[in-house]
Amino acid sequence: MPPISRGFQGRRRTDVDPARIPPGQYLTPDFPVLSAGPTPRTPPDAWTFSIDGAIDEPRRWTWAELLALPQETVTVDIHCVTKWSKLDTEWTGVSLDTLLDGVETAAEHVVAWSDGGYTTNLPLEDVTGGRAWIAHTYDGEPLAPEHGGPARLLVPHLYFWKSAKWVRGITLSVEDRPGFWEGYGYHNHGDPWREQRYWSD
Amino acid sequence: MAGAAVLERLTPRVPVTWRVATVRAVVDETPTARTLVLDVPGWPGHVAGQHVDVRLTAEDGYQAQRSYSIASGPEDPGLAITVQVVPGGEVSPYLAGEARPGDELELRGPIGGFFAWRVADGGPLLLVGGGSGLAPLMAMLRHRRAQASTVEARLLASVRGPADALYRAELDALGPREGLRVAWTYTRERPAGWTGFTGRVDAGMLAAVAPPPEAAPRCFVCGPTPFVETVADLLVRAGHDPRAVHAERFGPTGS
Structure with missing residues (x-):
């Protein structure tokens, strides 16, 4: 049993379905920024997206080629390990299914x-099946650099x-290798x- | 950012489990910030710059978790966190207002490891803190002092006014000596007779305080998001290696 913190009341949300909030998270109306270093600023005309590693070709x-692919707009809830969650965020981008189409x-x-x-590592099955995108637009606007623009996974x-x-x-890999935060003790x-x-x- | 210390990072660690912590002492730092010194039986130790998760439980079982930087050095007795009240916040008003010696809460960690410094990592060090972002930088300076290190260290502390100057007396007692220099800038209200920096951190201030890029300082920047974004950009533009700029941001984006 956890100890009771004497005098702690807390603030329970009554305006949101609790089933949408994972354990230990709280809701924020803001969009906090968590990054380990300075914000890189790559202009779109110098930007490319690659799939390499365990792939024959x-x-x-390029940026223009990415934008020419089928685009999807999704509304999703996001959850940061630092405890904040944000509901109903709207993103536009290209599904990883589209980018990986036909890859053996x-x-x-x-x-x-x-x-x-x-870097960050993920199971391939977590980025396929309509569960992952290369997103370049947030809430109808180009994704801001501090939030990962020009594009983020x-x-x-x-x-x-x-x-x-x-x-x-993304690099396709037979072996699982920890990424940046995973190497510092965050969950795989x-x-x-x-x-x-x-x-x- | 890719670590040279990968092997060290991947060595086995102590599981990150919840431990019961007891408040040993509270220290009023400013009108809106308080340090809690905690006894944490079984605490595995930490590296200066790391943080902890704190979990509070209400009588009906409701729980809330937040993260706080560790302000104490690894050598200090007791684990200290400095909590700045977030207006309208759920956890910070309790920790910075209600909690008192003898109270219990839960804590786990240490967490992180990129925003961290050991004397053995060497220097020079450039620490830039905004408001309560001074906490993990203070842990580094306390560690440096406990180890009697003479590594070159520069701290630039940005606060709104004299009442917000966290750790001021302790920092005054630490420097200037043994390679440590501490500079303050007051963004809104300055002390009487103040002749030092005023206003937000800018390129000139950093150039005056920071070791030059050729000295390859390890830079640690902590504070509210807009503060860290600005300072990290200024350091990169001044020629510092982006991979040497360690950042810890908190609070809303301000945009």
Whole structure:
């Protein structure tokens, strides 16, 4: 039994379905920024997105080519491991299913990599099946640099550090290798509904 | 950012489990910030710059969690967090107002490891803190002092006014000596007779305080998001290696 913190009342939300808030999270109307270093600023005309690693013919798209692909707009809830959750966020981008269409690979894992050196690892099955996007538009506007623009990975069913900001590519990999925060003790998978914050959770 | 210390990072760690912490002492730092010194039986130790998760439980079982930087050095007795009241907040008004010695809460950690510094990592060090963002930087300076380190260290502390100057007396006693220099800038209200920096951190202030980029300082910037965005951009523009700029942001984006 956890100890009672004497005099702590807390503030229970009555205006939101509690089933939408994962354990240990609280709602914020803001959009906090969590990044480990300075914000990289890559102009779209110097931006490309690559799929490499365990793939016979690596793929690469320019900014214009990405925008020419079928676009999807999704409204999703997002959950940051630092405890904030934000409901009904609207993003536009290209589904990873579109980018991976027709790829044959023995890989079961991917590592997303970004400008500035950030990386994060995910099971391939977590970024396919309509669950992940390369998002360039937030709430109808170009994604701001501090939130990962020009484009970030969007994997809303996992803690948001998996949704790599400033993403430039994914590497398909047979072996699972920890990314940046995973190497610092954060959970390898990061499912907010199972409260997988740290490696021992 | 890709770590050279990958092998060290991947060595086995102590599980990040909840522990019962007891408030040993409270220290009023400013009118809106308070330090809680906690006894945490079984605490595995930390590196300066890391943070903890705090969990509070109400009588009906309702719980709330938040993260706080550790303000104490690894060598200090007791684990200290400095809590700034967030207006309208759920947890900070309790910790910074209601909690008193003997009260219990839960805590787990240490968490993080990128925004962290050990004396063995070397220097020079550039620390830039805004408001309660001074807390993890103070942990680094306390660690440096406890280790009797003479690593070159520069702290630029940005606060609104004299009443908001966290740790001021302790910092005054620490420097200037043994390679440590502390500079304050007051953004709204300055002390009487103040001849130092005023206003928000800008390129000139950083150039005056920071070791030059050629000295390759390890930079740690902590504060509200707009503050950290500005300072990190200024450091990169001044020629500092982006990979050497460690950032810890909190609060809303302000936009």
